[in-house]
Amino acid sequence: MSLHVLSAGLLTTVQDLGRSGHQHEGVTPGGAMDPVALRIANLLVGNAEGDAGLEITLAGPRLRVDAPSLVAIAGARLSPSIDGVPIPEWHSILVPAGAVISFGAAASGCRAYLAVAGGVDVPTVLGGRGTDLRARFGGVHGRALREGDVAPVGAQSALAARIAAGIAAGSAGAARWGVGPSMIPAYSRDPAVRVLLGAHAEAIGSAARAALGSEPFRIAADSDRMGYRLDGPQVESESFDAGVVASEPVVFGTIQVPPGGRPIVLMADRQTTGGYPVYAHVISVDLPLLAQLRPGDRLRFRETSLKEAHRLYLARERAIVRLRAAIAERVA
Amino acid sequence: MHTEPLGDRAVLIRLGDPADDGTRRRARAAHAQLKRNLVPGVIEIVPAAATIAVFYDPAISPYATVSNAVAALLTDLDAAPLESPRTVEVPVVYGGEHGPDLQYVAERSGLTIEEAARLHASGQYEVEMIGFAPGFGYLRGLDPRLTMPRHESPRTAVPAGSVGIGGSRTGVYPLESPGGWRIIGRTPLVLFDPARDPAALLTVGDRVTFRPITAAEFHELERAAQ
Numbered sequence: 004m005s006l007h008v009l010s011a012g013l014l015t016t017v018q019d020l021g022r023s024g025h026q027h028e029g030v031t032p033g034g035a036m037d038p039v040a041l042r043i044a045n046l047l048v049g050n051a052e053g054d055a056g057l058e059i060t061l062a063g064p065r066l067r068v069d070a071p072s073l074v075a076i077a078g079a080r081l082s083p084s085i086d087g088v089p090i091p092e093w094h095s096i097l098v099p100a101g102a103v104i105s106f107g108a109a110a111s112g113c114r115a116y117l118a119v120a121g122g123v124d125v126p127t128v129l130g131g132r133g134t135d136l137r138a139r140f141g142g143v144h145g146r147a148l149r150e151g152d153v154a155p156v157g158a159q160s161a162l163a164a165r166i167a168a169g170i171a172a173g174s175a176g177a178a179r180w181g182v183g184p185s186m187i188p189a190y191s192r193d194p195a196v197r198v199l200l201g202a203h204a205e206a207i208g209s210a211a212r213a214a215l216g217s218e219p220f221r222i223a224a225d226s227d228r229m230g231y232r233l234d235g236p237q238v239e240s241e242s243f244d245a246g247v248v249a250s251e252p253v254v255f256g257t258i259q260v261p262p263g264g265r266p267i268v269l270m271a272d273r274q275t276t277g278g279y280p281v282y283a284h285v286i287s288v289d290l291p292l293l294a295q296l297r298p299g300d301r302l303r304f305r306e307t308s309l310k311e312a313h314r315l316y317l318a319r320e321r322a323i324v325r326l327r328a329a330i331a332e333r334v335a
Numbered sequence: 336m337h338t339e340p341l342g343d344r345a346v347l348i349r350l351g352d353p354a355d356d357g358t359r360r361r362a363r364a365a366h367a368q369l370k371r372n373l374v375p376g377v378i379e380i381v382p383a384a385a386t387i388a389v390f391y392d393p394a395i396s397p398y399a400t401v402s403n404a405v406a407a408l409l410t411d412l413d414a415a416p417l418e419s420p421r422t423v424e425v426p427v428v429y430g431g432e433h434g435p436d437l438q439y440v441a442e443r444s445g446l447t448i449e450e451a452a453r454l455h456a457s458g459q460y461e462v463e464m465i466g467f468a469p470g471f472g473y474l475r476g477l478d479p480r481l482t483m484p485r486h487e488s489p490r491t492a493v494p495a496g497s498v499g500i501g502g503s504r505t506g507v508y509p510l511e512s513p514g515g516w517r518i519i520g521r522t523p524l525v526l527f528d529p530a531r532d533p534a535a536l537l538t539v540g541d542r543v544t545f546r547p548i549t550a551a552e553f554h555e556l557e558r559a560a561q
Contacts, residue, residue, distance in 0.1 A: 023390075026381040028527070028535035029469040128529050138469050138510055140529040199342055249353050250466055250473070252381045252388035254342045276383050276466030284342030312343035313393045320394045 004070035006057075006119065008152040009103065012064035017123050017142035017154065018116075019055040022131030026252070026275045033133045033141075036114050036228060036271045036294035039188055039319070040078030044118035046327050047075035047095040047182070049163030054122030055132035057148070059115045061297070063106025064148060066117075072098045073120040073159065073167045079112025079190075079295055094181035097170050112190055112295035120159035120167070136228065137272065165334035179333075186326060188291040192300045193219075196289045197307040197315075198258065201281035203248065207260050208241030215258070215266065215282050216306055223265070224298045228272040231293070233302075237264035240280045250278040256285030256293070258304070268293065286312040288319050336365070336409055338402040346389045346402050348409070353384035353463065357413075362387065363540040364415040374404040382539045384463045384473075420461075422542040425507065425522050427456065427498050428553040433521035436483075440500060440517055444480045452547060454478050455498075455519060460505065460543040465535060470509035470527025472537035477505045489515035496522045498545070509535070523556035 008015075020041065021034025035041040035058055042052040057064075063081045068074075076083050076092050083090050086102050092115070098104065104117070125132050125142055134142025143152050159167075170180055204212055220235035240260045253259075257269040259279035268285065269277070270293070285293060286307065296302060341347035350365060351358035366382040369389065376396025381388040391401045409415075429452035430437040441451040460474040467473075483500045490513065493499070497508045499516030508514055509526035526536045537543070548556070 023379050025469075025534065026379060026388075026390075027465060027539075028533060029465045029467065029471050030529075030534065129534060135469075137512070138527075138529070199340060201341075202339065202347070249384060249386075250464055251383050251386045252341065252345070252347065254345055254388075256342055274467055275381060276464060286343050309340050309343060309398060313397065316343060316393050 004068070004072060004121065004156045006123070006154040006156060007067040007069060008148050008150055008154070009065040009067055010150050011148045011152075012059060012106065013062040014060040015064045015148040016058050016134040016136065017055050017125055017148075018058040018133040019131055020053040021133060021271070022129050025129050029275050030129055030138070031135065031272050031275060032255070033131065033135055033272050035116060035133075037078050037116065037291040039291045040114075041116040041118065042323060043093065043182060043186060043326065044075040044077040044116045045122075046323070046330055047077070047093075047180075048073045048118050048120040049160040049166050050118060050120060050122050052323070054118070055125065056116050056118040056123060057154075059106065059117060061109045061113060063115065065103055065105040067103050068098050068100065070100050072156070073163050074098050074104065075118050076115055077118075078115040080110040081112075081115045082107030082110055083115070091181060093187060095166050095170060097167055111192075113297045114294050119156050120163035121157035124155045124157035135272070162331060162334065166330070169334045182326060186322060190292060190295045192296070193302065194289070194292045194296075195303045195305045196292055197286045197312070198283035198304045199286060199309055199312055200306060201257065201283045202251070203240070203260070203280035204282055206240070206242050207280050207282060211238050211240055211260060212282065214238050215260075215304055217303065219301045219303050220266065222296050222298050222300050222302070226298055228270055230270050230273060231268040231296070233266045233268065238266050239264055243280055247278045248280055250276045253277040253281070254284055256287070256290055258282045258284065286315065288312070288315040336406070336412070338405060340398055341388055344390060344393060346391065346398065346405060348387040348389065348405060350385045350387075358385050359463070360417065361412040364412045364417045365409050366539070367417055368408050368412070368415050369405065372408050374401060374408075376401055382464075383466065420540045420542050422544060423537060424544050424546050425498075425524055426546045426548045426552070426556060427520040427522050428548050428550050429456070429520040431550060433550070433553070434498070434519040436499075436517035437519040440481060440483055440519055443483060446480070451481065452519070455481060455505065456545045456547050458505075458545070462537050462539055462541040462543060463504070465537060465539060468508070468510060468512055469529075470535035470537065472506055472541070472543070474505045474543055475503075477503055479503070481505075483517045485515035486517070489513050493518060494521065496524065496526070498522060521553065523553055523560055525560055
């Protein structure tokens with residue numbers, strides 16, 4: 004089965020949960036900006052959490068499905084419909100052969116994930132199926148989807164077949180086949196994002212640290228999958244020559260203070276190392292909040308502890324394990 | 336050596352001043368030691384000049400477990416075995432259409448174009464770090480006369496294989512990309528190929544030398560590489 008791209012949308016790329024094991028070669032792990040949304044969408048269609056799906060940005064694509072399929076959309080609310088009929092996010096949805104999936108107004112958030120039973124079956128490159136836009140490999144020819152592309156889909160799992168059969172038998176309402184609000188991250192247009200202090204939190208000076216830890220910043224227009232630039236109070240680091248340090252490894256969520264006053268939050272396609280002073284790192288469970296911010300949205304940073312970050316991380320992982328078990332049990 | 340959290344899913348090991356040869360050697364030894372020994376929960380190890388990031392899954396091992404295991408493995412780095420670094424020879428055609436900034440570099444260093452190219456090619460370089468882009472090795476060992484400021488406005492497209500100078504470092508752009516370094520030549524060698532294993536030609540600690548070639552040799556080698 005394949006997804007036929009009738010129109011591509013603003014920026015639609017094949018993404019999975021990223022490539023690991025190649026950062027020492029300078030290869031970004033990449034992957035979904037909102038990994039939780041992709042993982043849940045995958046579980047809803049009987050996939051492995053790390054199967055490849057489509058990351059859809061603001062203006063969505065129009066896609067035709069050429070065989071009966073099971074799909075799910077999670078993350079941003081971009082008004083999805085099937086053959087013009089609106090469908091809910093965070094639900095398992097049956098799609099007949101020949102149907103067209105399309106999107107409308109971007110109601111909230113920035114990035115939605117479309118998972119299809121069987122996963123997007125493009126070749127694995129360096130351990131992943133996601134698209135490395137900068138190095139131009141992975142996904143569909145290393146680039147965003149274009150009109151006319153055909154994205155192959157793998158064979159659905161036995162679990163997917165049981166989910167589909169359960170939906171088709173359909174005595175209960177559609178709500179049965181969706182996740183509850185407690186699983187959905189606390190997306191906001193104005194979140195307080197929790198951070199762990201980084202190597203240069205003291206060295207950048209108390210004024211910079213105070214501003215970063217309390218002031219609101221706006222996502223600037225020149226923000227993308229590599230990093231978000233922040234507008235707001237000018238933040239300059241006090242004590243480095245030309246505002247640089249020796250390059251060190253960085254992570255998705257690292258907040259840098261470069262010369263020029265505009266902090267940068269490194270995102271999924273970040274470079275593997277950085278030479279700007281590091282204020283802090285966004286905690287893993289709050290990365291989805293970042294992923295759903297649009298240019299113009301605001302955020303604040305709030306310092307927290309490693310202990311708290313891990314407590315939240317473990318709670319989220321346990322919730323996802325329970326969701327997986329609940330889905331399997333429902334159709335056992 | 337000390338360790339600190341790098342966000343909530345990595346440990347950063349600091350080994351000292353990257354300008355110190357002994358520190359960098361210890362960092363290579365530390366990286367080799369970590370690769371040889373499995374620590375539960377560790378997903379990936381990323382070396383830089385004098386730091387190493389160890390990525391781990393907190394659902395498998397908490398921070399303290401990983402950081403303690405790492406510290407225990409890295410107790411005597413001066414005695415730790417380390418393979419001799421290998422040397423990679425990079426053929427380069429200097430100047431002309433392939434090195435649009437060689438003239439600038441020559442003028443700034445008070446040398447002729449030929450002297451500047453020869454000075455660059457005579458260097459003994461060490462790969463200090465891989466970063467910025469896949470396969471991009473920052474090379475230390477540039478003659479101080481060739482230290483050059485970056486372009487104020489980076490070029491939007493530097494061809495793959497371009498050899499450049501940025502500050503006190505030199506290196507080769509493995510893929511076409513925007514770039515602010517001064518481009519003095521080009522190599523037909525493929526520095527990064529996602530279909531190859533390993534994908535990147537250079538590793539941290541490698542020694543690199545440059546061998547001048549003619550434009551004709553460049554085209555021949557380029558054709559052969561396809």
